[in-house]
Amino acid sequence: MKTALVTVCLLMGSMVLAQDAWPQYRGPHRNGVSNTKNILKSWPESGPKQLWKVSIGTGFSSISVMDGMVYTMFADGEREYLGSFDEKTGKENWRLDVGALFKDSFGDGPRSGPVLDGDMVFGLGSNGELHAANRKTGKEIWKLSFPESLNGKVARWGYSSTPLVDGDRIIVETGGVDKRGISALDKKTGKVLWSAYNGETGYASPIVINFKGQKQYVFVTTKQAEPNRAPPQELAGFSTDGKLLWSKPIPGFTVAMPILVDSDKIFVSASNDDGCRLFQLKETDGKYDIEELWASRNMKNHFNSSVVYKGHVFGFSNATLTCLNLETGEKVWTKRGLGKGSLVLVEDRFMVLSDKGRLLMIEASIDGFNQINAWQALEGKSWTEPTVADGKLFLRNLQEMSCIDLRKS
Amino acid sequence: MLNTCLLLLLGFLPGEAESLTAEELVSRHLHAIGGEKQWAAIETMKITGGYESFSNSHPFTIYRKRPDLYRFEHFMIEFDVVCAYDGEKAWWINPMMGEAGQKPGPIFEPQNKITVRESVFDNVLFGYKEKGHSIKLLGLEKLEGEPHYKLEVSIKDGPVETWHINAETFLRTLVITDGYEYGRKASMDVFYGDYRKVNGVMMPFYIEQEWHTRHRVFEIEKIEVNVPVDDKLFVMATE
Numbered sequence A: 001m002k003t004a005l006v007t008v009c010l011l012m013g014s015m016v017l018a019q020d021a022w023p024q025y026r027g028p029h030r031n032g033v034s035n036t037k038n039i040l041k042s043w044p045e046s047g048p049k050q051l052w053k054v055s056i057g058t059g060f061s062s063i064s065v066m067d068g069m070v071y072t073m074f075a076d077g078e079r080e081y082l083g084s085f086d087e088k089t090g091k092e093n094w095r096l097d098v099g100a101l102f103k104d105s106f107g108d109g110p111r112s113g114p115v116l117d118g119d120m121v122f123g124l125g126s127n128g129e130l131h132a133a134n135r136k137t138g139k140e141i142w143k144l145s146f147p148e149s150l151n152g153k154v155a156r157w158g159y160s161s162t163p164l165v166d167g168d169r170i171i172v173e174t175g176g177v178d179k180r181g182i183s184a185l186d187k188k189t190g191k192v193l194w195s196a197y198n199g200e201t202g203y204a205s206p207i208v209i210n211f212k213g214q215k216q217y218v219f220v221t222t223k224q225a226e227p228n229r230a231p232p233q234e235l236a237g238f239s240t241d242g243k244l245l246w247s248k249p250i251p252g253f254t255v256a257m258p259i260l261v262d263s264d265k266i267f268v269s270a271s272n273d274d275g276c277r278l279f280q281l282k283e284t285d286g287k288y289d290i291e292e293l294w295a296s297r298n299m300k301n302h303f304n305s306s307v308v309y310k311g312h313v314f315g316f317s318n319a320t321l322t323c324l325n326l327e328t329g330e331k332v333w334t335k336r337g338l339g340k341g342s343l344v345l346v347e348d349r350f351m352v353l354s355d356k357g358r359l360l361m362i363e364a365s366i367d368g369f370n371q372i373n374a375w376q377a378l379e380g381k382s383w384t385e386p387t388v389a390d391g392k393l394f395l396r397n398l399q400e401m402s403c404i405d406l407r408k409s
Numbered sequence B: 001m002l003n004t005c006l007l008l009l010l011g012f013l014p015g016e017a018e019s020l021t022a023e024e025l026v027s028r029h030l031h032a033i034g035g036e037k038q039w040a041a042i043e044t045m046k047i048t049g050g051y052e053s054f055s056n057s058h059p060f061t062i063y064r065k066r067p068d069l070y071r072f073e074h075f076m077i078e079f080d081v082v083c084a085y086d087g088e089k090a091w092w093i094n095p096m097m098g099e100a101g102q103k104p105g106p107i108f109e110p111q112n113k114i115t116v117r118e119s120v121f122d123n124v125l126f127g128y129k130e131k132g133h134s135i136k137l138l139g140l141e142k143l144e145g146e147p148h149y150k151l152e153v154s155i156k157d158g159p160v161e162t163w164h165i166n167a168e169t170f171l172r173t174l175v176i177t178d179g180y181e182y183g184r185k186a187s188m189d190v191f192y193g194d195y196r197k198v199n200g201v202m203m204p205f206y207i208e209q210e211w212h213t214r215h216r217v218f219e220i221e222k223i224e225v226n227v228p229v230d231d232k233l234f235v236m237a238t239e
Helices: A002-007 A146-149 B002-009 B022-032 B035-040 B112-118
Strands: A010-014 A016-017 A049-056 A064-066 A069-076 A081-087 A091-098 A115-117 A120-124 A127-132 A139-145 A164-166 A169-176 A179-188 A192-196 A207-211 A216-222 A233-238 A243-248 A260-262 A265-269 A274-282 A287-296 A307-309 A312-316 A319-323 A331-335 A341-346 A350-354 A358-363 A369-376 A387-391 A390-397 A400-405 B042-055 B058-065 B069-076 B081-083 B090-093 B134-143 B145-156 B160-166 B172-181 B183-196 B199-213 B214-225
Touching: A002 A341, A016 B090, A064 A115, A069 A091, A069 A120, A069 A400, A081 A120, A091 A120, A091 A127, A115 A164, A115 A350, A127 A169, A146 A169, A146 A192, A164 A207, A169 A192, A169 A216, A179 A216, A207 A260, A216 A243, A216 B002, A233 A287, A233 B042, A243 A274, A243 A287, A260 A307, A307 A341, A307 B112, A312 A341, B022 B035, B022 B134, B022 B145, B035 B199, B042 B069, B058 B214, B069 B112, B081 B112, B112 B172, B172 B199, B183 B214
Parallel strands: none
Antiparallel strands: A010 A016, A049 A400, A064 A069, A069 A081, A081 A091, A115 A120, A120 A127, A127 A139, A164 A169, A169 A179, A179 A192, A207 A216, A216 A233, A233 A243, A260 A265, A265 A274, A274 A287, A307 A312, A312 A319, A319 A331, A341 A350, A350 A358, A358 A369, A387 A390, A390 A400, B042 B058, B042 B214, B058 B069, B069 B081, B081 B090, B134 B145, B145 B160, B160 B172, B172 B183, B183 B199, B199 B214
């Protein structure tokens, strides 16, 4: 019965995915919330049950999970790879070369996360090569180099945004300044369906929203920078055929993903003192407007995004775990000591990973920070957001990947 | 009476903390950290421990010597870095600044303000009036669940800082001041914790700084006082 349940495929949004999958960065809905149910509400004093830990190679890429297979990207030698691993053992199934190694003093290797869709998997290397492969075999179906084909420019920290699959197309930041900043590709062939926007490559990943019956792709776009200045950015909505529907300049520099709130509001957070903002999207006679409801310095997401839960935003404001009232932008509670961590929501618990690999289970509560458990899951720099799928928690640091059982025995 | 009303308006909760004037608060704070006499007995300091930047921790050493001589040796990303103050100018050896940074050189304005501020040996509230600083009590509020007095400290020719002083211990938990990111001003939060008594004075063994997108943590293992510290350490080499 359980197997049958897991293998039942649903149409979630416009992605084809298994019921308890984590098919992409930030999960099934790209919002940091897992579909997993019936998890442990605490683990023993000695720590949770670790099913496996494997050395995979350097990278910050997130972990995606579907149908008993785990996917992430990593580097080995001078190349970057998209890889598949067995969910039960962590053993590598296959790897596909996705381009030259991106080197950086903060950590080498891929930044973007793999995207799973039906029988396909997509992986974007740090140097702008997008590869599509068969999810089971790893056999390459097509590839497209953004710098070579779309005049894309590799950003300071490499291509980092995770593509968005929507129906038959894949929506991605391509980073070409001559109206090829973002593009829609045919997911089966890699053919460019349209490109739009004079933009450079940024780091935030797009989301798809449905506002008053119109599907839109929402990007944090990035423009060419003046010397020694952060590049200007906009929050922008595009129609499914690539028309710019609306845009709003946003101060500071945003790396975190925009978050849809209710059906008409969008939360964004810059990484510096400009902080976060809540916008409301409006439409009159086909014309769009986006109004800033409030701005606050109380949340400054750096490279990891927040999670919205019960009218509040939970996330890392630089290096302070913060709960924010979504209605007002006011700080509700804070907790230091976890560095530039990350978190995901599963049922009524947040799985929090500190920037040095300490795993916390905390109550998802607006009343205060309530730690249920803490355990040193990984050592060293751990900047990748956790993944929760199929009752398991998947973590990685710069070199290793691990799997922890969250299921009630 | 006015002070009491002000504190009530600003969030003072009877029973949680005493109603104090700014002067009284400063007096309590300076007493809590050991008092002027104990501090005056310290001529040098050597501080060692771990310094965390970009989620990696490496050993660091800070040398301090009266009057306001300062040298901070640490490792960041992949380079050994020195920031120092010789009593007149802030200088550094900072290979992250490119080829020029591999040799000792003055820290550019206004980035140098950080090192100048760090060099101050004594708590700035000792004799603050004579030094030209001023203070204002802003009220009382909870910080991380504990009541704290908020004190505005206007540094002469420097930033206007907000100090959060624990209402029970009278030690600083947080100072909000000016930070700089490649010359651009950014609000900086400096948290202090794990206070321990060293040679009769209270010193924080945990210091956490957040500004812009930066996060730095000092986890101090040892503070040695009145150890020999060579003046040459603070002098910028010309060759």
